[in-house]
Amino acid sequence: MSRIRGIEAKLIKIQKDRLPDLDSRSNKYVEIKKKNEESFEYKSDVENDQITDLLLKLPKLTKIFDVHKKIGEGTFSSVYLGSLKQHAALPDVQKRWFAIKHLVPTAHPARIEHELRCLRDMGGKDNVIGVELCLRNLDTIVFVMPYIPHRKxxxxxxxxxxxxxxxxxxxxxxxxxxxxxxxxxxxxxxxxxxxxxxxxxxxxxxxxxxxxxxxxxxxxxxxxxxxxxxxxxxxxxxxxxxxxxxxxxxxxxxxxxxxxxxxxxxxxxxxxxxxxxxxxxxxxxxxxxxxxxxxxxxxxxxxxxxxxxxx
CATH class of the missing domain: 1.10.510.10 (Transferase(Phosphotransferase) domain 1)
Structure with a gap:
């Protein structure tokens, strides 16, 4: 994971001050879940629980983004639709939307590193997706990328x-x-x-x-x-x-x-x-x-x- 931390450092300036430790994991889970259910619509309770669990494991994410719903899922990741928390009061048409890709914890570090390098080195031009942000806490890693509306x-x-x-x-x-x-x-x-x-x-x-x-x-x-x-x-x-x-x-x-x-x-x-x-x-x-x-x-x-x- 040290290689991932190295790449991550080049993409974002990590806060030096450690985020406050959770006083009670179970109480924090209930708090986040309640807030999510009040703010967003979800396809299912399972999806809601997945988002709540992700926000609990990655406190940095919930400080920056509102995570609305799951928009994709594969063998090695799940993708969620997100918007900036600072834009919460804006109409949807004025918000900036993101695809938040959560890598499964069992993914090999070399695979994660290579994907991140591809996004960083090749992305952002010629119709190739780039990366806006990379966040990590222990084995929970997300890539924050641009989102465009699309249909099947x-x-x-x-x-x-x-x-x-x-x-x-x-x-x-x-x-x-x-x-x-x-x-x-x-x-x-x-x-x-x-x-x-x-x-x-x-x-x-x-x-x-x-x-x-x-x-x-x-x-x-x-x-x-x-x-x-x-x-x-x-x-x-x-x-x-x-x-x-x-x-x-x-x-x-x-x-x-x-x-x-x-x-x-x-x-x-x-x-x-x-x-x-x-x-x-x-x-x-x-x-x-x-x-x-x-x-x-x-x-x-x-x-x-x-x-x-x-x-």
């Missing part, structure tokens, strides 16, 4: 026309190009990890919990692609490998939409041939033929004028 992918996929898909893909590829430029692969690219604020055309690639540095070592001989002309072999770049790995992992991991949710034929009817040509290049199994994020952005389907973005 399945709720708008069937309504997207070719132009909107073009803008969406452009934003995603810009994010992946940025991540790959640091020699990192996300390893969990899927709709739920690429947030889309449809009303304002804003995008965020999130959740670097599974991210890792791409290996520069060549694949074993048994896995090499058939020999190609030297010019084609030159196209087998590390960026292209990272792109294929990110997209293929996301394709395998994303849950399929219900069969009756989307009329596939109607959905793709207005799409140009260039869109399908680009999709084929992004998922090309042969490394020499596969597109990197930058090359995909130069493809006719995505090329200038660049799609507008709220970023």
């Amino acid at each position: 992918f399945s709720e708008y996929l069937g309504d997207m026309d070719a132009e909107e898909v073009r803008q969406y893909m452009y934003a995603l590829l810009v994010a992946l190009r940025h991540v790959h430029s640091f020699g990192v692969i996300h390893r969990d690219v899927k709709p739920s990890n690429f947030l889309y604020d449809r009303e304002n055309r804003r995008y965020l690639l999130v959740d670097f919990g599974l991210a890792q540095r791409a290996s520069s070592e060549p694949p074993p001989a048994a896995l090499e692609a058939p020999r190609k002309r030297p010019r084609e072999l030159d196209e087998c770049t590390n960026d292209a490998k990272r792109m294929a790995l990110d997209l293929s992992l996301g394709a395998r991991g994303a849950a399929a939409a219900p069969a009756d949710a989307i009329d596939a034929a109607a959905t793709v009817a207005g799409f140009p041939d260039a869109a399908f040509a680009l999709a084929a290049k992004l998922l090309e199994p042969l490394p020499a033929e596969r597109y990197s994020a930058q090359r995909a952005l130069d493809h006719p389907f995505l090329a200038a004028p660049a799609p507008r973005s709220g970023e």
